[in-house]
Amino acid sequence: MSHLEVVDIRKRFGGLEVLHGVSMRAEMGRVTALIGPNGAGKSTLANIISGYVRADSGRVVFAGHDLTRKRVHQRAALGLGRTFQNLELFHGMSVAENVTLGRYRSARLRWFTGPGRHDAPAVTEALRTLTLADQRDQDVGSLSFGRAKMVEPARVVVAEPSMIVMDEPAAGLTSARKAAFGHWIRGLLSPTTGVVLIEHDMQLIMSVSDYIYVLDHGVLIADGTPDEVRRNDKVREAYLGTGEEA
Ligand SMILES: Nc1ncnc2c1ncn2[C@@H]1O[C@H](COP(=O)(O)OP(=O)(O)O)[C@@H](O)[C@H]1O
Ligand SMILES: [Mg+2]
Structure with missing residues (x-):
């Protein structure tokens, strides 16, 4: 199977436990979203998937390969792509x-x-x-x-790449550009290409995602289709902070 799977990932920075045993799965041909409030641990999980940060325990498996001990370039060679939350561009x-x-x-x-x-x-x-x-x-x-x-x-x-992890690629864009970008993301999908999308904008998430995982304080509190996640009370409380529709 060619999907991406993270299994029971734990990560601590000094005294702070940032990921408390997170498991998720991303399939080819789908946009799998990872959402959650600031500081939830999303970027850390993206770094663990792509190899920039090593987990304390747990496994990352992609296309049948255990990536856990592989280096960034080895993961890339296996078809894992990644964008960063802060632009990593070479000026000049x-x-x-x-x-x-x-x-x-x-x-x-x-x-x-x-x-x-x-x-x-x-x-x-x-x-x-x-x-x-x-x-x-x-x-x-x-x-x-x-x-x-x-x-x-x-x-x-x-x-x-066959699996593309994007960390807030649309943050700060105008809503017109966001919509165009969402359309572009859907166009990447194929039976041999999938996307993991970390994003804050709920409208974009709900319109482009096939499946959504919700992370809060390093714990997955919900997962499901956009409709399931939208209706989930825990998500409304933790993510929207109010228990009401934002
Ligand atoms: N390199 C690091 N050293 C220490 N703490 C970190 C480091 N990276 C992230 N953190 C902390 O881990 C928590 C999760 O951060 P992060 O993964 O960036 O969350 P998110 O992307 O969901 O906003 C935050 O409390 C953050 O301050
Ligand atoms: Mg982040």
Whole structure:
């Protein structure tokens, strides 16, 4: 089976237990959302999935491989892609060069080969679908916030990952851009491609997700379809803070 699964993940930072035994599963062909209030542990879980942070215990399994002890570039080589909550762009380089870096799944290979060639059809296609085609030769530092937010997703998809983990890729976008981005995310799906989406905007989550996990203080308090999660009282209390529809 080619799904992604995390099993009973625990993580502590110093005295603070951030994840208390979290298990979730993301299938190909689906958007699996991870939501929850600030500090719930979402980014930490994304870092554990992609290998930037090591869990204290538990397992990460992807496409039949136990990733738990694998390094970031090994996970990437197995088809795991990732965007960051804070933009990780290389200023002084063009949009196309930043996106082209995604072609090199191994960081080491990336530094040896360097950027330069950005004529790969996958790069052109990513720039087009994320409306960056007109900015391809511009320095990333000169982009508006909304366009800069599109560079990382473009960089991730050019590696043709089979599972893409995105940490708040739409945060701060206008609602029109959010809607377009949600549409783009749905377009990534295929029988061999899935998405894990961390996001705050409930409207976006409810419209793009097939399945939702809700994390609160390091504990999964609910999971289900958008309708099930919307109706869940625990979610309303913990996530919306009021017990009422926001
Ligand atoms: N590297 C770190 N060192 C210490 N504490 C951390 C570190 N990363 C995250 N935390 C803490 O872990 C908790 C969960 O953070 P995070 O995973 O970023 O939550 P979320 O992405 O859901 O907002 C927070 O209390 C945060 O301060
Ligand atoms: Mg976060």
